[in-house]
Ligand SMILES: Nc1ncnc2c1ncn2[C@@H]1O[C@H](COP(=O)(O)OP(=O)(O)O)[C@@H](O)[C@H]1O
């Protein structure tokens with residue numbers, strides 16, 4: 213099967229005025245469709261940056277990053293924006309729901325941005341059932357618990373049936389109980405619906421619990437554990 | 438869905454929204470009131486001039502188009518000469534002094550002749566002149582100055598006794614005997630202008646032609662022509678003043694909208710980052726800022742139109758002598774001007790939001 217993600221010799225250098233921060237120093241990585249990959253590593257090792265590049269939020273400095281056969285390093289800003297709409301779904305540690313909108317509207321705006329007309333209601337209802345937030349949709353984020361907010365964020369990330377779900381420490385702000393629930397749901401999404409998932413985690417146990425495979429990062433490189 | 442987001446954004450910061458709407462409302466009120474006041478005063482002046490009931494107006498060669506006169510250069514004998522023309526029913530001359538304090542005029546009239554021409558002054562109190570230092574005022578002036586029959590009024594530091602109050606609409610708000618005015622101003626035997634009434638108004642054009650032959654260099658207008666000259670175009674300084682006020686008003690609206698949207702963008706760094714992570718294009722982000730600005734300005738325009746009607750009410754309550762006319766076509770113009778200023782103000786914040794780096798907002802959690 214062709215890889216859905218293929219990263220080769222990828223580097224990313226942040227420039228802040230005269231200072232250059234090399235965040236990625238030559239990453240090689242391949243992910244198959246339907247795979248659940250965990251990424252672990254110390255803080256500052258470049259995990260988030262890797263996700264931003266794969267997710268098209270920023271351009272790579274050098275190397276190749278092919279998503280679903282398209283090379284991000286050759287894409288314009290506008291093309292990467294288009295890729296984010298339908299191919300990528302982001303989940304963040306801090307949930308990042310729009311605070312003034314209800315849960316349902318947060319999901320709706322993702323569809324609106326993508327201009328998603330042939331939206332698969334049945335499929336999405338199944339996702340909502342799996343996430344167990346059907347009765348919380350009319351609430352605004354402040355009225356939801358952390359666990360509920362993160363589940364809404366997952367639903368929003370999946371609203372346009374992206375090929376890849378990128379979750380950056382999705383349980384980093386949750387207590388043990390809620391963490392376990394969210395991890396179980398991500399695992400279910402992957403096992404039952406075949407959703408490709410990349411997840412950053414600081415907790416190696418979380419990786420072994422739901423991922424097929426775990427890669428370790430340090431100083432902008434993928435290393436042996 | 439975007440509209441919902443725009444609306445929620447506005448509700449999220451009610452004070453800021455209120456301030457921006459108020460600024461635009463003030464902008465609109467300022468424009469509508471200044472334009473309405475200028476047009477209103479001129480329209481009112483034209484209406485009163487038509488109230489004279491004349492068909493033709495003769496003015497000396499030295500007078501500037503429709504400007505107030507404060508001079509008397511026509512020989513009184515001309516009045517009789519014109520009156521005796523075959524198709525002229527009557528002629529009456531007046532002397533005019535323009536009060537620079539409120540752009541109203543003191544008019545010297547031959548009361549008998551003037552009354553006949555205008556179809557009679559309608560007295561609501563008192564009656565015609567009896568003495569040289571008698572004055573007749575209209576109801577508006579009486580209300581503005583809070584005076585009544587029997588009281589004195591000062592004109593050129595002289596005491597005039599108010600003997601009559603008349604309904605407004607006949608040329609002037611203050612009348613005094615023409616002889617008195619000629620004496621006081623040193624205009625003996627002179628008139629500021631002469632009004633002609635024809636036996637048949639259809640002859641107006643022909644007679645104007647004849648008069649122009651007879652009185653070369655004089656300004657000779659039909660009533661329609663003369664009143665059409667009472668417009669902003671005849672008063673370049675007024676036009677400039679209006680443009681300056683509009684300019685200032687738009688600047689206020691522009692600056693407040695710009696500042697408001699700019700702070701909104703700064704505090705929504707994260708939200709913009711989130712929208713971008715969801716795939717929102719620059720255009721989409723710009724669209725949100727533009728819509729938000731548009732809602733602000735439209736609300737402000739609505740409030741401003743309401744406020745200008747309030748301002749009109751207040752002005753006419755406390756300054757009856759001032760006339761404000763709020764034409765609908767000016768609502769549209771003022772609205773377009775405000776929308777234009779608002780959009781200009783939204784430009785920089787919108788561009789900044791569109792250019793914002795999503796990960797700068799999302800990365801450092
Ligand atoms: N927007 C940015 N500008 C400059 N430097 C950044 C930015 N984001 C991250 N970095 C730097 O890049 C390195 C990797 O950061 P990050 O990808 O966030 O690592 P991790 O997610 O593993 O903690 C760090 O040294 C961090 O300070």
Ligand SMILES: [Mg+2]
Pocket residue numbers: 259260261380
């Ligand atoms: Mg990180």
